[in-house]
Amino acid sequence: MTSFAAVSTYLPPSVPIAELREDSPLDEGMVRRFQRFYGLSAVCRDPERDEEGLLLAAADKLDALRGQEERVRYVVQARTFPNSRPNPTSALRRVAEELGLPNATAFAVTGQACASGLQAVDLCGRLLAADGDPDALALLLTGEKTFTPVARCVPRSNIGGEAAAAVLVREGGAADGDRVLGRAVRLHGSYHDEVVTGLASSAEFNKLYPTALGDVMLAACENAGITLGDIDLVIPHSVNTISWKAVADRLELPVERIFLDNIPVTGHCFSADPFINYGTAGQLGRLRPGARYLLTAVGLGATFSAMVVEH
Structure with missing residues (x-):
């Protein structure tokens, strides 16, 4: 069994989406649609920090890491994009050095796009189980520029935000x-061309979306030996509110049981979304000991992923 030993987040200030038109595909009409129908008013942006700075800002708040640095065996960055800078070099090794993790192997995973964060939790658990050291830890980092x-805005879908999360993972309950x-996890590979060429039918994908996401949420609950009715709160990826209302209708799930508080102010922070929302829900007192939560993510390509966690 894999556990989150701790979760920390870094959210830079939010910028009104109307102020983003100069550096994104947004026009005045799109801004109004995002505000009126998609539930977005602002997104996180941090012009003062590069990717390395975003990751360190989240990891520096991970108090549970203090004094445990030598126990960290893996530092894993879950990425949506293969690179987030013109020069294809990774900031991850420098982050590991800055955090003082002398025994850690550092690498990134990208294969499931925005669902790579949940994939990385599972991968960390498998690696730690194979090591056989009950005290070993893995540090998962998410957050991109x-x-x-394309990263700044996907028309009729989302506006990209810059925020980060750090998750300390251990093996065992x-x-x-x-x-x-x-x-x-459910893969719908026929939509791979949407990532590579942009030629796939958005109408077809939008029709699939609520059914595919609802199905994977139910499958995760079944894998955990529970039903959706046993879930106290859905901790979602923050694409937009309109898509979550469609999923709620599909599952006959009250929308109040989906944590949508961050969508208006963070935007879609790629693989970091579910962990950012988990951290915010905890800060707001929405996580209760013994309660069960359903984390979700969807990556273009297309990967639908869900994970049940007991607090």
Whole structure:
């Protein structure tokens, strides 16, 4: 069994989306649509920090890491984009050095786009289980810069935000951690061209979306040995509110049981979304000991992913 030993987040100030038109594909009409129908009013942007700075800002707030640096065996960055800077070099090794992790192997995973964060939790658990050291830890880092027009805005879908999360992962159902009870992943590879060429039908994908996401959420609950009715709160990826209302209708799930508080102010922060929302829900007192939560993510390509966690 894999557990979250701790979660920390970094959210830079929010910028009104009407102020983003100069550096993104947004026009005045799109701004109004995002505000009126998609539930977006502002997004996180941090012009003062590069990717390395974003990751360090989240990891520096991970108090549970203090004094445990030598126990960290892996530093894993979950990425949506293969690179987030013109020069294809990784900031991850420098981040590991800055955090003082002498025994850690550092690498990134990108294969499931925005669903790579949940994939990385599962991968960290498998690696730690194979090591056989009950005290070993893995540090998962998520957060990217919106350095291209595509990263800044996907019309009729989302506006990219810059925020980060750090998750300390351990193997075993620690009493002071959040246990992963179940997970499910579904791949719809016919939409791979949407990532590579942009020629796939948005109408077809939008029609598939609520059914495919609803199905993987139910599958994760089944894998955990529970039903959707046993879930106290859905911790979502922050694409937009209109798509979540469609999923709620599909599952006959009250929309109040989906944590949508961050969508208006963070935008879609790629692989970091579910962990950012988990951290915010905890800060707001929305996570109760013994309660179960359903984390979700969807990556273009297309990967639908869900994970059940017990707090």
